[in-house]
Amino acid sequence: MPAEAQATAVGTYNSLYFDYAHHPFQRAPELDGEERLYPVIIAGAGPVGMTVALDLARRGIEVVLLEEDDTVNRGSRAVGIARRSLEIFERAGTGPGIFETGISWKGGQSYYRDSLVLDFVVQQADNLRHPPMVSIAQCNVEQYLYEALQNHPNASIRWSSKLVSARQDGEEVIASVATPQGQYDMRGEWLVACDGGRSAVRKALGKELKGSSYEGRYLIVDIQMKSSQPAGRRVWFAPPEFPGSTIIMHKQPFDIWRIDYQLGPDDDLDEEVQPRRVRERVDRFLKSIGETADWAIDWISPYRALSLSLDSYREGRVLFAGDAAHLVPIFGARGMNGGVDDANNLAWKLAYVVSGWCDDALLDSYSSERVDAAHQNMAFAEKSTRFMTPPTFGHAVLQEAILSLAVKEPFIRDLINPRQVTELRMTAGPLRFDDADDIRFAGGPLPGAVCPNLPLCTDGPGDHLQGRLGRDFTLLLFQKTDTTAAEEMRARIERMNIPFGIDVVQIRDASLYAAFDAQDGTAYLVRPDGHVAGRWRQFNADTTLDRLLKAIRCKTMESRHVD
Amino acid sequence: MLIEAKIPSHILEANWESLAQALNTVGSEKASVFLTKVVLMLAAKLDRPETLRDFLDVALQDIEPQQK
Numbered sequence: 001m002p003a004e005a006q007a008t009a010v011g012t013y014n015s016l017y018f019d020y021a022h023h024p025f026q027r028a029p030e031l032d033g034e035e036r037l038y039p040v041i042i043a044g045a046g047p048v049g050m051t052v053a054l055d056l057a058r059r060g061i062e063v064v065l066l067e068e069d070d071t072v073n074r075g076s077r078a079v080g081i082a083r084r085s086l087e088i089f090e091r092a093g094t095g096p097g098i099f100e101t102g103i104s105w106k107g108g109q110s111y112y113r114d115s116l117v118l119d120f121v122v123q124q125a126d127n128l129r130h131p132p133m134v135s136i137a138q139c140n141v142e143q144y145l146y147e148a149l150q151n152h153p154n155a156s157i158r159w160s161s162k163l164v165s166a167r168q169d170g171e172e173v174i175a176s177v178a179t180p181q182g183q184y185d186m187r188g189e190w191l192v193a194c195d196g197g198r199s200a201v202r203k204a205l206g207k208e209l210k211g212s213s214y215e216g217r218y219l220i221v222d223i224q225m226k227s228s229q230p231a232g233r234r235v236w237f238a239p240p241e242f243p244g245s246t247i248i249m250h251k252q253p254f255d256i257w258r259i260d261y262q263l264g265p266d267d268d269l270d271e272e273v274q275p276r277r278v279r280e281r282v283d284r285f286l287k288s289i290g291e292t293a294d295w296a297i298d299w300i301s302p303y304r305a306l307s308l309s310l311d312s313y314r315e316g317r318v319l320f321a322g323d324a325a326h327l328v329p330i331f332g333a334r335g336m337n338g339g340v341d342d343a344n345n346l347a348w349k350l351a352y353v354v355s356g357w358c359d360d361a362l363l364d365s366y367s368s369e370r371v372d373a374a375h376q377n378m379a380f381a382e383k384s385t386r387f388m389t390p391p392t393f394g395h396a397v398l399q400e401a402i403l404s405l406a407v408k409e410p411f412i413r414d415l416i417n418p419r420q421v422t423e424l425r426m427t428a429g430p431l432r433f434d435d436a437d438d439i440r441f442a443g444g445p446l447p448g449a450v451c452p453n454l455p456l457c458t459d460g461p462g463d464h465l466q467g468r469l470g471r472d473f474t475l476l477l478f479q480k481t482d483t484t485a486a487e488e489m490r491a492r493i494e495r496m497n498i499p500f501g502i503d504v505v506q507i508r509d510a511s512l513y514a515a516f517d518a519q520d521g522t523a524y525l526v527r528p529d530g531h532v533a534g535r536w537r538q539f540n541a542d543t544t545l546d547r548l549l550k551a552i553r554c555k556t557m558e559s560r561h562v563d
Numbered sequence: 564m565l566i567e568a569k570i571p572s573h574i575l576e577a578n579w580e581s582l583a584q585a586l587n588t589v590g591s592e593k594a595s596v597f598l599t600k601v602v603l604m605l606a607a608k609l610d611r612p613e614t615l616r617d618f619l620d621v622a623l624q625d626i627e628p629q630q631k
């Protein structure tokens with residue numbers, strides 16, 4: 001809820017740091033009886049829906065987003081944007097704005113009472129283009145996505161348009177949309193449900209999230225304050241001023257600070273969310289860390305951790321992504337980040353199916369890969385949650401034991417580390433060529449891992465590997481000497497008559513040879529979403545490319561087999 | 564039987580006494596936190612830290628579980 005930032009009227013909120021543009025409702029053609037079949041409808045223009053839209057649009061697919069609200073996300077939600085999301089946003093076309101506006105960080109401190117018990121730095125190669133995390137408010141992220149979408153005439157957002165129900169037959173999906181000027185039905189070949197935690201699509205299809213919810217409650221407070229407190233994730237467990245509570249603080253751009261504090265089991269929520277009460281608590285906390293600057297509250301909201309997922313993210317012609325598919329406790333900073341990863345996995349597959357290049361079975365791999373990822377994300381986030389808001393007597397005892405032991409004993413401090421940025425690797429699925437992962441590799445990214453965004457030294461500073469990846473598949477061919485190898489490979493791929501691209505990128509850079517444990521003739525095949533599909537110490541195009549086409553259910557391939 | 568080593572009785576007795584004294588110092592409210600700290604350190608000293616699971620199983624025997 002807005003606090004000192006004035007609420008001007010019901011439904012509007014003037015933030016202290018963000019200018020909300022309210023987009024006027026535009027009458028949809030369906031309201032005047034004009035109807036057509038759209039290739040893709042996306043319900044919800046949150047960060048996930050807009051990322052799916054952006055990636056589809058740049059692949060030439062027409063998309064229409066339905067958005068209930070008339071603006072981007074109001075108030076406090078995600079602040080911790082992981083490196084992987086920054087990479088995905090930039091590849092989808094946002095430019096570097098999110099990264100450049102955000103506050104970069106790579107670690108943080110935890111305190112128990114008044115002792116420092118953890119000072120952590122995330123381990124990552126120091127020459128990657130992006131830091132492990134940046135802090136920036138979700139509304140800013142969404143604004144960048146919205147602006148990037150403006151470059152695509154084939155993507156449109158219908159504001160103030162609420163999906164109220166959805167139904168499908170084998171051929172199409174029909175979404176019923178409520179607007180200020182009446183309700184209409186809209187037809188799509190595919191519907192992507194990115195309509196958040198309370199997904200109307202999920203309800204319409206009778207699908208249920210399963211998992212656990214946590215009792216512990218937090219208040220999330222954003223304040224504006226000019227302060228020189230450091231960036232990063234700072235946590236105070238049982239600070240002297242607030243015994244029995246945990247307080248988290250993050251620096252954001254525009255002099256905004258996110259303060260999350262744990263409420264006690266007996267605290268009355270209605271009372272605790274009152275600005276007067278919040279002011280009192282935050283004031284006491286800030287004074288206790290030596291902060292003297294003036295500040296004002298921008299937003300207050302209560303939070304309780306949920307860890308839930310659908311069993312499957314595909315239901316016929318409907319695909320679920322982001323919070324509509326899974327809810328991950330905030331302590332792992334993996335909710336939006338996981339959703340953006342869903343978008344990145346889904347968009348190319350959906351584009352290939354809509355374009356008629358691949359059988360729609362390819363979309364089942366979206367579901368299996370991302371359900372698996374959600375479980376990995378939930379496991380990380382739940383570990384963090386069990387520490388931040390111990391759900392049982394045993395967890396509470398362990399939390400106190402670990403924290404008090406950590407004051408003097410470093411061996412135990414690792415348990416306090418939130419592990420918000422451990423990157424996921426796809427652990428299974430038809431699109432991973434495991435047996436290609438020859439034991440002769442002693443290092444380098446494994447199949448299923450993200451192709452790291454390392455610098456390309458030979459091409460001058462500023463150029464990074466992910467910038468070289470094609471829109472579709474990319475074959476990184478390690479070849480220092482043979483100048484014709486890449487050309488030959490390109491010609492060969494050309495002859496295969498594949499409907500999408502397989503870019504061949506010749507790598508000569510010694511540092512990349514080392515990072516990929518490559519020798520002349522080694523190849524890594526990178527998927528359109530940037531994950532390594534397979535790698536070969538000595539690449540054999542004939543067998544491998546056939547296998548790839550089969551795995552992704554390429555129709556050209558199937559028809560060739562029939563021939 | 565999990566522990567086969569024969570511990571000299573003077574050591575057993577000394578451990579008994581110091582543990583009792585330490586528990587008295589801590590008091591009942593924080594006894595579990597205190598003992599957990601001890602266990603975490605002992606576990607870190609084990610050759611195979613996962614052995615703790617076996618110890619827990621043995622310790623769980625013949626103790627009345629809490630009424631739910």
Ligand SMILES: Cc1cc2nc3c(=O)[nH]c(=O)nc-3n(C[C@H](O)[C@H](O)[C@H](O)COP(=O)(O)OP(=O)(O)OC[C@H]3O[C@@H](n4cnc5c(N)ncnc54)[C@H](O)[C@@H]3O)c2cc1C
Pocket residue numbers: 043044045046047048049066067068069073076077078079080081138161162163164194195196197198199200201220303321322323324330333334335336337338339
């Ligand atoms: C306090 C807090 C802190 C968080 N911190 C982090 C963090 O640090 N890092 C992180 O990764 N995640 C974080 N998250 C989680 C993150 O905010 C969500 O995971 C993220 O917003 C999910 O994006 P989404 O696009 O799937 O859904 P949403 O952001 O919920 O977007 C859904 C969109 O759909 C619209 N909509 C809903 N229903 C309909 C309908 N029926 N018809 C049309 N439109 C509809 C909504 O108006 C909205 O625009 C945090 C969440 C909270 C609450």
